Amino acid sequence: MSMPEDERDELRRKFEQYSRSRDSELRDQLVTAHLGLAEYLARRFANRGEPLDDLIQVASVGLLKAVDRFDPDRGLEFSTYATPTIVGELKRHFRDKGWAVRVPRRVQELHLRLGKVVSSLSQDLGRSPTIGEIAERAGASEEEVLEAMEAGRAYRFASLDAPGVAGDDDNQSLASQLGEDDALLQSIEHRVALSPLIAELPRREQIILHLRFFEGLTQSEIAGRLGISQMHVSRLLARSLAKLRGSADED
Amino acid sequence: MGKDSEVRLSIPASPEFLRLARLAAAGLASRMGFTYDEVEDLRIAIDELCFSLVGNAGRPGTIVLRYWMEDDALVVEGVGQFEDGMGTSPVLSPLSQQILQAVVDEHELTIGPDGPEFRLLKRHDAA
Numbered sequence: 001m002s003m004p005e006d007e008r009d010e011l012r013r014k015f016e017q018y019s020r021s022r023d024s025e026l027r028d029q030l031v032t033a034h035l036g037l038a039e040y041l042a043r044r045f046a047n048r049g050e051p052l053d054d055l056i057q058v059a060s061v062g063l064l065k066a067v068d069r070f071d072p073d074r075g076l077e078f079s080t081y082a083t084p085t086i087v088g089e090l091k092r093h094f095r096d097k098g099w100a101v102r103v104p105r106r107v108q109e110l111h112l113r114l115g116k117v118v119s120s121l122s123q124d125l126g127r128s129p130t131i132g133e134i135a136e137r138a139g140a141s142e143e144e145v146l147e148a149m150e151a152g153r154a155y156r157f158a159s160l161d162a163p164g165v166a167g168d169d170d171n172q173s174l175a176s177q178l179g180e181d182d183a184l185l186q187s188i189e190h191r192v193a194l195s196p197l198i199a200e201l202p203r204r205e206q207i208i209l210h211l212r213f214f215e216g217l218t219q220s221e222i223a224g225r226l227g228i229s230q231m232h233v234s235r236l237l238a239r240s241l242a243k244l245r246g247s248a249d250e251d
Numbered sequence: 252m253g254k255d256s257e258v259r260l261s262i263p264a265s266p267e268f269l270r271l272a273r274l275a276a277a278g279l280a281s282r283m284g285f286t287y288d289e290v291e292d293l294r295i296a297i298d299e300l301c302f303s304l305v306g307n308a309g310r311p312g313t314i315v316l317r318y319w320m321e322d323d324a325l326v327v328e329g330v331g332q333f334e335d336g337m338g339t340s341p342v343l344s345p346l347s348q349q350i351l352q353a354v355v356d357e358h359e360l361t362i363g364p365d366g367p368e369f370r371l372l373k374r375h376d377a378a
Contacts, residue, residue, distance in 0.1 A: 116289055128288035133282035146277045149290070150270050198346075213353040218288045234291055241295065244346065245302055 015072040031060070031068045037079055038063040038086055045090045055090065062089030110140055111148040115231030119223070122230065128220045197244050205240040208233060257319040262330060265309030268300070271314055272329070273297050279318050280325050285375050292354035293373050297327065299347050300369040303360060304331040311335055312366075323375045324356070330368040341367040 008240055018026040038059035046052050066082035096140045121129040135142045198206060211217045211225070212233075219237070223230040260275050262268040273294045280290050304314060310334035319326055340362045343351070351358040357372040 106364070122287075128286035130284050130286050131277075131290060134287060142281050143278070146274060146281060146290075149277065149294075150274055213350050216353055219291055220288055230287070237295070241298070245307055245359065 011078070012072060015078065016071060018067075019070070019072055027067060031063055034063055034067070034078065034082065035060065037082060041086045041090065044087065045094070050094075055093075058090055058093045059086050062086035065089070090125060107144055107147045107151050109137060110144055111151040112149050113138060114145070115229045119229050122220050122223075128230075129217065201240050201243060205236050205243075208236050209240050212237060254324050257317055260316045261313050262316070262331060263309070263332075264305040264314050266284060266305070266307070269283045269298060269301050272314070275316065275318060276325065276327055279320065280373070280375070283320060283325060283375055285325070285373075289373065289375060291326075292324065293325065296351055296355045296358065296371050296373065299350055299354075300358065300371060301329060302321070303341055303343055303347060304369065319348060321373070324372050324374050325375070326370065328368065328370045331366040333366055363368065 010223060011030065014026055014030055017023070018030060036203055039056050042052065042055035042059040044056050062085050063082060066085040069085070070081050114134070117134055121133055121137055125133070131142050131145050135145045138145065198209065201209065208222055210220045212219065217225070219230050219233045223233045257280060258275060260272065262271050276293050276297050277290050280293055284291070301314060310333045312331065312335070315330045315332065318330045341360050343360050351371070355373045358369065360367065360369045366377045
């Protein structure tokens with residue numbers, strides 16, 4: 001991360017100014033000037049199953065912290081100071097999100113296939129398949145199937161803060177797939193009394209939450225009714241619950 | 252099979268270890284022939300109850316989990332042993348109650364001699 005001498009001097013002056021004034025505009029400038037460093041470090045953590053955008057965001061949080069804590073009087077280069085802070089933030093991200101236990105590639109691949117296997121088996125059997133049946137169809141062990149289900153979950157929680165997964169945001173079209181739209185949504189509104197946070201979920205997640213926990217439909221039944229995969233239902237449910245929990249602790 | 256097939260697991264009371272609690276439950280449920288849907292339900296219930304013990308950020312201490320089979324059901328008990336004291340009696344939010352009612356056959360959250368504890372029972376519906 002080399003930059004021209006005069007630019008470096010300019011930044012050093014800004015850091016000195018910022019350490020005294022805590023001016024938010026200066027802070028923005030300092031953060032922006034070092035975004036390249038955050039991105040560079042984020043890239044080193046790519047290919048671990050997390051979208052790069054998320055990682056850059058996490059790294060940027062680390063960068064913010066570093067800008068705030070940096071003491072230019074100590075004579076250290078900012079990048080020298082900031083690197084361990086940013087890397088620490090990235091590592092904590094992986095640790096918090098349950099990737100501390102590395103998911104083996106075979107399990108990751110199985111996770112990606114799992115959705116198709118489960119839905120084709122459900123169709124063949126006319127019911128939710130057992131783990132043993134899934135393992136047999138997938139040519140894997142039961143342990144691997146269970147690990148793959150977990151792998152999905154670790155990843156799901158990881159992407160919580162990311163803007164919806166592709167294809168997740170068409171709440172409208174989902175609602176329109178439901179015949180009894182109005183009655184359903186009305187009863188969802190009653191449930192909102194249980195937790196106002198429900199109202200903040202995307203419409204699609206509200207509907208799934210409602211069907212699962214208030215109407216008592218199984219995940220397969222919801223999948224069939226909404227015309228989406230069972231894995232998708234499972235993913236959205238887990239995400240809603242995590243959101244409800246996450247926000248619940250903030251107040 | 253009864254308590255002679257009991258499995259015990261002690262984990263730090265922190266969210267990143269909950270996957271182990273879920274995996275153990277899923278492993279046993281799978282042995283008992285639970286379906287994919289039932290295993291998913293079980294995992295939701297374990298999350299819900301464990302989070303009600305430790306909160307979103309975790310607490311210093313451990314959760315001791317016991318799993319065993321009762322006829323066609325899997326029973327899970329968890330006890331929170333925390334270093335920051337017993338705290339107040341744990342309460343399930345109405346939403347948590349509703350969720351648990353939908354995913355497991357029985358559940359309770361109480362305060363025991365060692366700390367807050369939960370118990371859940373999930374039946375396998377033999378098709």
